[in-house]
Amino acid sequence: TVSEQFGDEAVTWNALLEEHDQLRQQQTAEKTLEKLVGHGGTDLSGACDALSQGLLLIDDHLIVRYANGAAAVFLGVEREQITGMVLTNAVEDEQLVDALQAAAGDQRQRATIEIEKEQDSGRGVFRFTIRPVRREDGLAAMVMIEDITQLRVADEARNQFVAQATHELRTPLTNIRLYLESLLEEESPDAEFQTNALNVINQESMRLERIVGDMLNVAEIEAGSLKLDMDDVHLDVIFSDLERDYQAQAEEKGIVLAFNLPPKLPAVHADRDKLVMAMHNLLGNALKYTENGGRVSVNVEVDEATGRLLFEVHDDGIGISPEDQSHVFEKFYRAKDRRISSITGTGLGLALAREVIRLHGGDIAVESELNRGSTFTLSLPAKAA
């Protein structure tokens, strides 16, 4: 600046200088803001673009000053069009509009709002986190958008699992308590009564143990932590054990149990215990859901074309309706057939068996006709001879 004693020109010169200075400061501020909310190219907005959450900065008129790519996708607006638009044009939800106004306006209120939206892929749930920001740069609020659909789906599944699990555990527990109480109340229980009650208690506690074991396995599978202990497994021993284990049970119900095995069985690479568990489930079900005097057969063969081992369990039992067939592999699902409710079970066996076999690269499929019988086929890659 020059001394103003030199006259009017000096005063004007100084005023000009000051104006210039202000202009320069303003330009610098604008450039910084532009970088921050910029149209790509800067590191910061590049980093924001990499976020899977949507990020928006709005001013006090709810005009979008910055939006990353994810925000445009969540709002269903073209990336090029989103900056400069009034945010409330892209959202319809009244509660959300109110919250945006309350954050960007004088109240400077924070809010977190969850909104359900129908999408092509089904129902989606989005969480909007709205925070007022320092006003210096002409900005008023920041909005973060997250897709929490999976979180909600997982929550629902967990709640359902807990509800069903509690229900399954309650029945055997109630039976144990009732029989124990009657044993305690009876002053001089006769031997037959005692044996009967103890048998029920024994059976029910084994049932509890099985249910808890199955649930732990299901939980491990869902957490992705179920480990397979793989080894070369020789099937002949497994099948002769299976036949021995189930022959007595079949005889009790007057069911003819037949095993048709090829003369030479291949070896498979598998977790022996888990494979046996899956086979037990299929054969156990066939005997459980076949009325007295029926017939159950186990056929084993190697499909030459695919090199797969096929373990097929056929019964002429109560069968499964087409509607139920599409659900029997779901956890806790039991057919809506009144004959099923009188037979104990948790609906976990098939779900577990199929998951375990799929982890081996195989599968389990069902073919069935109501009142005629069912065939469950377990297929597994066999080892080349």
Ligand code: ADP
């Ligand atoms: P659980 O036998 O404990 O109920 P599973 O998961 O093993 O559970 O089977 C699920 C359901 O599938 C059974 O409740 C039954 O309705 C149906 N199911 C399975 N195997 C057979 C079969 N061989 N014949 C008829 N229904 C069957």
